[in-house]
Each structure stands twice: as C-alpha cells, then as structure tokens.
Amino acid sequence: MEITNPKVFVSYCWTNPEHESFVIGLAEDLVGSGVDIIIDKWNLRDGQDSISFMESMINDKTIKKVLIISDKGYADKANNRAGGVGTEAQIISPEVYASATQTKFVVVTTEKDPEGRHYVPTFYKGRLFIDMSDANNYTDGFDKVLRWVYDRPVYEKPEIGKRPSFLDEPQKTSLGTSSFCARAVDAIRGGKTTVLGYFDEYLSTLAVNLERLRLQVEDANAEDEAFLKNIESFIPERNEFINLVNLVCRFNLGKDFSKRLHAFFQDALAYYYTPELVNSYRETDYDNYKFIIGELYIYTIASYLKYERFDECVILFGKYYVPLKARFGDSPLTSFTVINQNIGILDWRNRTRNLGRTSLHSDLLKERCHGVPLTFNEIHQADFLCYIKAMAITDEPYSYWWPSTLLYSKGRYAFEIFAKASEPRYFHRIQGLLGFLTGHEFLSFINEVENSGRVPKWGFDRMSPLRLSNAEAIAENN
Structure with missing residues (x-):
C-alpha cells in the first residue's frame, strides 16, 4: 500500500546560518509536497537529549527515508566522527555499507571543494547523490529528491511482455541463392563477360536447393495449412527469381539465357514426381512444387512478352525431358504443358473447409502478385498465350493448359501483343511465337478453338479466345 505522507528524517550540520536557511527552505518545500519531515529544528524540544533524538529517528521503523544534507562541515564531522553528525554517521554507515542497493539513505550535496569535487562523507563514497x-x-535537484522520497524514478523498467510468438514459429528455410543472384545482377548491370556463367550458377543452385522445400506433414488434416505456409515462405526467393529474369529480358541478353531457363524448368520438373527411393506417398505431397514452379514459369513468360523478346520466348515453349515420367509408362519427352498441373490440395481445402471459392489456385495467384515488376494483367496475357500454344499442339492430344488467372480477366478486349499483331510489321515479329505464317491460318485455328469444348468456363463466365486473340483483325491485315 502506498504511503500518502512518507516520513523523512533530515540529517545535516549547523555549519552556518546560510546553510541552515537552505536546509529549512528545502524541508518546507518538501512538506508542501506532502512529505512528513522530521528535523531537529521542528521536532527537538528544549530539555530533550539531542543524541538520543538522532538515534531514535534513524532507528525509527516508521521513517522510510533519511535525507543527508552534506556540505564541508557535515563531511568533515562525519569522517572524523565528531559531534552529533559523527554519532549519526556511526549509526548510518553500517546500514549503507550493508547493501549496495539500499535506497533508504541519500546524500544531497550543497558544496564543492576548490577542485570541483562534491563534499560527500566517506561512508557514502561511490554512490549516486x-x-x-x-x-x-x-x-531540478528538488524534483530528484521528491522522486526519491516517493520511489518514482524518472526511468522505470516497463512490465515484462509476452514471449514473441514468431520465436515459436518454424524456422524459415533458406534456399541459399541470394549471393548467387546478387552476383548475376551485378554482372548484368556491369556488362561483364561472365554474366551467363553467374546466371547459370544461380539457376543451378536454386534447382538443387528446392529440395529443402519438401512438405513434411504427419497430420493429413493439416496438410493444406502446411502447403500455404510452404508457398508463402518461398515468396522472397520467388521475387528474387522474377526480378532477375525481368532484368535479363530488359537488357536483351539473348537466347542463351532462355536456354538456361529452359534447363532450369526441366530440372525443376523432377520435383513433381516421387523420388526413386520413396515408396509411400500421397498424391498431394508435391503440390507445393507444382504451384511454385508453375508460378515461376508463367511469370517468366510474362517477362519475355513485356519486353517483346519473342524469339527468346519460343525456346521456353520447347520440349522438356522428364525421366521420372517413364516410371508411370509415359514418354519422358513432353510439352511445356506438363508444368501446368492441377493443385489437388487446394481442391481438397476448398471442399473440406466449405470455402465456396471458384478457384483457390486463381485466388492465390492474384493475391501473390506483389513485389514484382509485372502487373496481373501481364500475367493474364502470358497465361492466355500458354493456353493458345497448348491448343496448337498436335502430337500430344491430351496436353492442355488451364489458364487459372483468366478467372480474374474481364476478357472484353484483346491482350496487348495480339492487339498490336493486327499491324503487319508486328505480326511478322510475332509469327514464330504464335506458330502461324499468315493471319488467316491463325484465325482458322482460333475459330476451331472458340467452337471446341476445351474453352475454360467459370460458372456462367466463358472465355472468348476469338476476342482475346484479336484473330479477326489480324487476319484482315495479314
């Protein structure tokens, strides 16, 4: 319980009238601030024993604080054990020496020696005054005395808070690619001849270290949450990759870089399948890789289209050699569409958690489009091109590309590269990427797609390849 009027005994020396006046003035100010001051001038009466009075005051259990006013006279008498001050010093000093953390006694200095040192009794040396x-x-001095009396220091230790929750979260997995990426960026910006080597070194390191992202889930009911945390943890590395690819496209570094990216995706596709020494697995065990690598691919295509690196982009639509497919009786040589896979764990989450979403895959791709030099509309364009390229594949009848992001595309007008392709000069540049020599051939193909049963629908919304591709305008001018 806090004491309303704390009792304080004042110990001082009658050095001279000026000093006594200071002591009385300080005592009066303290009384005016609610402090019950005990001092000989007010509490010692004629006929009483002064020595006994001082001893009783210092030993009185109701007195919580003793204020020592120290000038030269007080320090000398205390050190020499002279007079009443000396008696008080003999009583006070053992208590001060007994505890380094005591706060009952404090010295107020009112005088300095010729060298500027404060007069402080020996028993109080080394302590704050x-x-x-x-x-x-x-x-300022009076405020400090009041704070000492009422135990209200200027600086108080705050209450100890709770342990930060992030300390209990699983440690983020590092893929160890940052330094390799930084070297590649520096080489690109600096125009170094070693840039391709640095780029390849970065991609090779990333492909190998993706192994660290394997999902380890014992509780099948928590697998979807583990999946979401896994792909969320990859965002810094994802942004690192996309920004580097964007830089490659901006600086127009050529087809060798596209070939290195093709090789990277080919290596990464191994993570879609069960490792050779694993016999027990769930179909959704590799869904995090299907999401991550599919996302990297669509962003890569979008970067090449943004900077109109059409010839280089063609390379990424080439064949991919995936030996692990042969384990299931499939040909190891496959089209780029193998990159685009359904994410089963998201279907399970949507169904089991009763989320009622049209496509969680589409939702996530939209939500994650941040921290990169690409807009979501540019992602739509890349996704649509992949769909068109997949529909044109004739040697793999079951190949398909589901353009997940187009759920969020209004589809009212043609995408940029298709709109520009209505001009002959631009169409000539994009012919190799589209895979058609004339605009009429392209229109004929798009009409077949438009009328096929392989056009994506979301509820009552149906995508229009004819409108998005601008095929009629392209055919009219080419």
Missing part, C-alpha cells in the same frame, strides 16, 4: 550545489539548479 543529488547535486544541489548550484542555486540555479535548485528545481
């Missing part, structure tokens, strides 16, 4: 030797700083 309150300096009131300068009349100009009286207010």
Whole structure:
C-alpha cells in the first residue's frame, strides 16, 4: 500500500546560518509536497537529549527515508566522527555499507571543494547523490529528491511482455541463392563477360536447393495449412527469381539465357514426381512444387512478352525431358504443358473447409502478385498465350493448359501483343511465337478453338479466345 505522507528524517550540520536557511527552505518545500519531515529544528524540544533524538529517528521503523544534507562541515564531522553528525554517521554507515542497493539513505550535496569535487562523507563514497550545489539548479535537484522520497524514478523498467510468438514459429528455410543472384545482377548491370556463367550458377543452385522445400506433414488434416505456409515462405526467393529474369529480358541478353531457363524448368520438373527411393506417398505431397514452379514459369513468360523478346520466348515453349515420367509408362519427352498441373490440395481445402471459392489456385495467384515488376494483367496475357500454344499442339492430344488467372480477366478486349499483331510489321515479329505464317491460318485455328469444348468456363463466365486473340483483325491485315 502506498504511503500518502512518507516520513523523512533530515540529517545535516549547523555549519552556518546560510546553510541552515537552505536546509529549512528545502524541508518546507518538501512538506508542501506532502512529505512528513522530521528535523531537529521542528521536532527537538528544549530539555530533550539531542543524541538520543538522532538515534531514535534513524532507528525509527516508521521513517522510510533519511535525507543527508552534506556540505564541508557535515563531511568533515562525519569522517572524523565528531559531534552529533559523527554519532549519526556511526549509526548510518553500517546500514549503507550493508547493501549496495539500499535506497533508504541519500546524500544531497550543497558544496564543492576548490577542485570541483562534491563534499560527500566517506561512508557514502561511490554512490549516486543529488547535486544541489548550484542555486540555479535548485528545481531540478528538488524534483530528484521528491522522486526519491516517493520511489518514482524518472526511468522505470516497463512490465515484462509476452514471449514473441514468431520465436515459436518454424524456422524459415533458406534456399541459399541470394549471393548467387546478387552476383548475376551485378554482372548484368556491369556488362561483364561472365554474366551467363553467374546466371547459370544461380539457376543451378536454386534447382538443387528446392529440395529443402519438401512438405513434411504427419497430420493429413493439416496438410493444406502446411502447403500455404510452404508457398508463402518461398515468396522472397520467388521475387528474387522474377526480378532477375525481368532484368535479363530488359537488357536483351539473348537466347542463351532462355536456354538456361529452359534447363532450369526441366530440372525443376523432377520435383513433381516421387523420388526413386520413396515408396509411400500421397498424391498431394508435391503440390507445393507444382504451384511454385508453375508460378515461376508463367511469370517468366510474362517477362519475355513485356519486353517483346519473342524469339527468346519460343525456346521456353520447347520440349522438356522428364525421366521420372517413364516410371508411370509415359514418354519422358513432353510439352511445356506438363508444368501446368492441377493443385489437388487446394481442391481438397476448398471442399473440406466449405470455402465456396471458384478457384483457390486463381485466388492465390492474384493475391501473390506483389513485389514484382509485372502487373496481373501481364500475367493474364502470358497465361492466355500458354493456353493458345497448348491448343496448337498436335502430337500430344491430351496436353492442355488451364489458364487459372483468366478467372480474374474481364476478357472484353484483346491482350496487348495480339492487339498490336493486327499491324503487319508486328505480326511478322510475332509469327514464330504464335506458330502461324499468315493471319488467316491463325484465325482458322482460333475459330476451331472458340467452337471446341476445351474453352475454360467459370460458372456462367466463358472465355472468348476469338476476342482475346484479336484473330479477326489480324487476319484482315495479314
């Protein structure tokens, strides 16, 4: 319980009238601030024993604080054990020496020696004191005395908070690619001849270290949450990859870089399948890789289209050699459509958690489009091109590309590269990427797609390849 009027005994020396006046003035100010001051001038009466009075005051259990006003006279008498001050010093010093953390006794200094050192009794040496030797700083000194009396220091330790929750979260997996990426970026910007080697080194390191992202889930009911945390943890590395690819496209570094990217995706596709020494697995065990690598691919295509690197982009639509497919009786040589896979764990989450979403895959791709130099509309364009390219494949009748992001595309107008392709000069540049020599051939193909049963629908919304591809305008001018 807090004491309303704390009792404080004042120990001082009658050095001279000026000093006594200072002591009485300080005592009066403290009384005015609610402090019950005990001092000989007010509490010692004629006929009483002064020595006994001082001893009783220092030993009185109701007195919580003893204020020592120290000038030269007080320090000398205390050190020499002379007079009443000496008696008080004999009583006080054992208590001060007994505890390094005591707060019952405090010294207020009012005088300094010729060398500027405060007069402090020997028993109090090395402890903090309150300096009131300068009349100009009286207010500051008085405030410090009050804070000491009421145990209200200027700086108080705050309450100890709760342990940060992030400390209990699983440690983020590092893929160890940052330094390799930084070297590649520096080489690109610096025009170094070693840039391709640095780029290849980065991609090779990323392909190998993706192994660290394997899902380890014992509780099947928590697998979807583990999946979401896994792909969320990859965002920094994803942004690192996309920004580097964007830089490659901006600086127009050529087809060798596209070939290195093709090789990277070919290596990464191995993560879609069960490792050779694993016999027990769930179909959704590799869904995090299907999502991550599919996302990297669509962003890569979008970067090449943004900077109109059409010839280089063609390379990424080439065949991919995936030996692990042969384990299931499939040909190891496959089209780029193998990159685009259904994410079963998201279907399970949507169904089991009763989320009622049209496509969680589409939702996630939209939500994650941040921290990169590409807009979501540019992602739509890349996704649509992949769909068109997949529909044109004739040697793999079951190949398909589901353009997940187009759920969020209004589809009211043609995408940029298709709109520009209505001009003959631009169509000539994009012919190799589209895979058609004339605009009429392209229109005939698009009409077949438009009328086929392989056009994506989301509820009542149906995508229009004819409108998005601008095929009629392209055929009219080419």
